[in-house]
Amino acid sequence: MAPPHDQMLPTHWQDVREWSMEKRQSYTMWALDVESVLSLMARQLGVEYARRLSNVVSAKSAKYTSTFISALHARPEQSVFRCPALSRQRMEHVKTDPEAPLGNGMCPVAMYGEFAFRHNRKSRYALSLTERDLAVQKLPAVQAARGRVVFNLRDCVGCRAYGADDHADVGAYFSAYFYPFRKRWASPGVARQRVEQCFRVASTQDPHGNLDEARKWARAISDGSVCNRPQKTGERASCLCAEVRRPCTFLVLLNPQSGKGQAHTLFTRHVQGILQEAGILYTLIITEHQNHARELVRETDLSQWDALVIMSGDGLLFEVVNGLMEREDWEEAIKTPLGILPGGSGNALAASIHHYAGLQPVTSEELLVSCGFTLCKGLVSRLDLSSVRTASGQRMFSFLSLAWGFVADVDIESEKYRRVGAARFTLGTLVRLASLRVYRGKLAYLPAQDPRGPSSTSAQGPSPQACPATHRDLPAWNRPFRNSCNSNNTPNPKRTDVPPAPERGPPDSLLAPLDSPVPAHWTVVTDEDFVLVLAVYQSHLAEDLIAAPASQLEDGVMHLIYVKAGISRTALLRLFLAMEKGTHLGTGCPHVEYVKVRALRLEPHSPKGTITVDGELVEYGPVQAQIHGSLARLIAG
Numbered sequence: 001m002a003p004p005h006d007q008m009l010p011t012h013w014q015d016v017r018e019w020s021m022e023k024r025q026s027y028t029m030w031a032l033d034v035e036s037v038l039s040l041m042a043r044q045l046g047v048e049y050a051r052r053l054s055n056v057v058s059a060k061s062a063k064y065t066s067t068f069i070s071a072l073h074a075r076p077e078q079s080v081f082r083c084p085a086l087s088r089q090r091m092e093h094v095k096t097d098p099e100a101p102l103g104n105g106m107c108p109v110a111m112y113g114e115f116a117f118r119h120n121r122k123s124r125y126a127l128s129l130t131e132r133d134l135a136v137q138k139l140p141a142v143q144a145a146r147g148r149v150v151f152n153l154r155d156c157v158g159c160r161a162y163g164a165d166d167h168a169d170v171g172a173y174f175s176a177y178f179y180p181f182r183k184r185w186a187s188p189g190v191a192r193q194r195v196e197q198c199f200r201v202a203s204t205q206d207p208h209g210n211l212d213e214a215r216k217w218a219r220a221i222s223d224g225s226v227c228n229r230p231q232k233t234g235e236r237a238s239c240l241c242a243e244v245r246r247p248c249t250f251l252v253l254l255n256p257q258s259g260k261g262q263a264h265t266l267f268t269r270h271v272q273g274i275l276q277e278a279g280i281l282y283t284l285i286i287t288e289h290q291n292h293a294r295e296l297v298r299e300t301d302l303s304q305w306d307a308l309v310i311m312s313g314d315g316l317l318f319e320v321v322n323g324l325m326e327r328e329d330w331e332e333a334i335k336t337p338l339g340i341l342p343g344g345s346g347n348a349l350a351a352s353i354h355h356y357a358g359l360q361p362v363t364s365e366e367l368l369v370s371c372g373f374t375l376c377k378g379l380v381s382r383l384d385l386s387s388v389r390t391a392s393g394q395r396m397f398s399f400l401s402l403a404w405g406f407v408a409d410v411d412i413e414s415e416k417y418r419r420v421g422a423a424r425f426t427l428g429t430l431v432r433l434a435s436l437r438v439y440r441g442k443l444a445y446l447p448a449q450d451p452r453g454p455s456s457t458s459a460q461g462p463s464p465q466a467c468p469a470t471h472r473d474l475p476a477w478n479r480p481f482r483n484s485c486n487s488n489n490t491p492n493p494k495r496t497d498v499p500p501a502p503e504r505g506p507p508d509s510l511l512a513p514l515d516s517p518v519p520a521h522w523t524v525v526t527d528e529d530f531v532l533v534l535a536v537y538q539s540h541l542a543e544d545l546i547a548a549p550a551s552q553l554e555d556g557v558m559h560l561i562y563v564k565a566g567i568s569r570t571a572l573l574r575l576f577l578a579m580e581k582g583t584h585l586g587t588g589c590p591h592v593e594y595v596k597v598r599a600l601r602l603e604p605h606s607p608k609g610t611i612t613v614d615g616e617l618v619e620y621g622p623v624q625a626q627i628h629g630s631l632a633r634l635i636a637g
C-alpha cells in the first residue's frame, strides 16, 4: 500500500479528529503497515535496529505515525509501534505449544514504550515487550547491550498497575515482579531472588489516560508471565497435565507447629507477597490440632478452590491426601490440584519438586521462595499415590514413603529435636548409628519389570479387593499396637487415629489379603535381617537427602531400597553422606539393594520397631502397599 503524500499527513493529532471515517481508515491501514514492517525488522535485526529505523522513517513521511495512531484511537499513546500479530492470539499459540521454534530467537515486539523508573524520574528507559521477555534499555542507547537488562517472562509471576498516591502526581505506575536466578551473596550457587521493576507512565497530563496505559502494560506482562512456563526437558516434560484456572483462589492450610514452629512467620514473610504479586486470592486456615486439615478437606465444598495449598511439612499433606480419599466423591476430589510450601523440618516433597525442575539444590527459605514461585506458575502434574494397608485393616494413601527400621526410627525419635529444624535428622542419624539395630522380618515385592507384563500380573493377582486380616488371626509379634502408644509403650509423638470412614479409592488389585501368602510371581527376599527397608516414591526423603534420584512424580513405581544386616556403622554413615548428593546407589556397597517395584509386603518379626508412612507413625506389624499411578494432581513447575 502506497504511503499517503507527505503534505497530506496531519501535523497534530487534533487535525485527525476532523477527518472523515474513510480517511481515518485508509491512514490507519497504512500506519499499521509501517508498524508491521518495524515489527518484522525488530524480529529479524533486533529491537534496537528497529528503533533506529523508526527514527529514520519518522524523519520522512511517517514522522507522525505515533501521534497519528494516538489520534485515531482518540487518546494519546506512548507506544511507537505494536505488532498486531502478537497479542492474545499469539500468546494462545504459545500456551498450547510452548516448545514451538521461534526462528533465531528473536521475537516480535508486542509493545514498546519509554518511561522513567518510579524512584528515578530523571532517566528514561525504553521498554520492549516480546512474548518471551521484557527488555529495559537506558536512554539514550549509546551502545547496544550497554545499560540494557532483559527479564525473562518465565521468571515473572505478575504485574500490576496503580495510580499515584499523591494527587498532585498525574503519573501512573506499573510494577512487574520477577524471580530470576541470581548469585547468592554469602555462598556459591544461585537461587531465585525477587526483582521488582516499577515504571512511571506520564505521557499526558491526564491521570486516567496514564493509568489506562499502565494497565495495558500490566495486563500484557501478566499475560506473558502466564504463557511463559518454566521449561522442562526430557521425560519430565511429559508429566504436565494442566494449568490452574486463572484468576485463581487457593485454600492455604498452615500447620503452626510444623518445623521449628515458624510456619506462619515464614508464610507472611515469603509467600504472602508473591501470591499478591501473582494476583492469586487465597484463604488461609491455620490448623488447630492434628487431623484438623483432614476433617476439613473431607467436608469442604472443593469447588470454591482452584488448589489446596499446604504450608507445613509432609505430615499435613498426608492428612489432606487422606481426607480427600475419604470423600464420597474421592475420584474427583483427589484431582484437586495440591500445592506444597515447605514449612516443616523434612519437606521431602517440596525438595523433590525443586529437584524435578532440574534446579540447583536449595534449602530453607530459598526452597520456600522456589516453591512459592512454582505455585504462582500453576502448572499441574500428575502424582502417583501408594495405597498402604496395615494388619488391622487400616488403609491409607501415601505420596512419599513407607519406612521400617533405621529411617523410620530416626524420623520418629528425632521429633524431640524438632526445634533445631532440618538438623534434627542429622542428630537423630548420629544417635541411632551409635546404637545400630538389626530388624528381623520378611520382605516380598512385585518388581516393576514383571516378565509377564502388567496384564498377567493383575490376571494372576489376588481378588480385586484385598481383605485385611483380623488381629486375632495374627501371631503375637504381628498384632497391631494401640495407636496412642508406640512399640516401646511411650506416647506417640504423632498419631494418625481418626474416626473410621468407609473404605474408598481404587481397588488394590495387586495385593493379596495380608493373612494369605504373597502371589507366587512376587519376589521374596531371602535375607531376613535388615537395617532399613524404605520404599520411596519421590526423589527426596528430606531437603538434603536424595533417596531415589531417578524418581518422578508419575513413574508408576516405588523405589525400594533396603540395607541388609552386616553393614558397618562407617559404611552406613558413608551411605547417608552419599545420599546428600544422591550418589549412594552407585557406591557398590554389597549390603545395599535397590529395585523398582509396583507392590510390596513387609512382615516384621522383631517384636519392637517403628513403621512410618510419609513420616507419620502407623501401627507396627505386617504392612503392604501398591502404587496407583497418576491418581492425584500436584502443582509442580
Ligand SMILES: Nc1ncnc2c1ncn2[C@@H]1O[C@H](COP(=O)(O)OP(=O)(O)OP(=O)(O)O)[C@@H](O)[C@H]1O
Pocket: 255, 256, 257, 258, 259, 260, 286, 287, 288, 289, 290, 291, 292, 312, 313, 314, 315, 316, 317, 319, 343, 344, 345, 346, 347, 348, 494, 495, 615, 616
Ligand atoms: N495445629 C496443630 N497442632 C499440632 N499438630 C498438628 C497441627 N496441625 C497439624 N498437626 C500434625 O503435626 C504433625 C507434623 O506436621 P508436619 O509433618 O506437617 O510437620 P513436620 O513434622 O515439622 O514436617 P516434616 O514432616 O517435613 O518433618 C502432623 O502429624 C500433623 O497432622
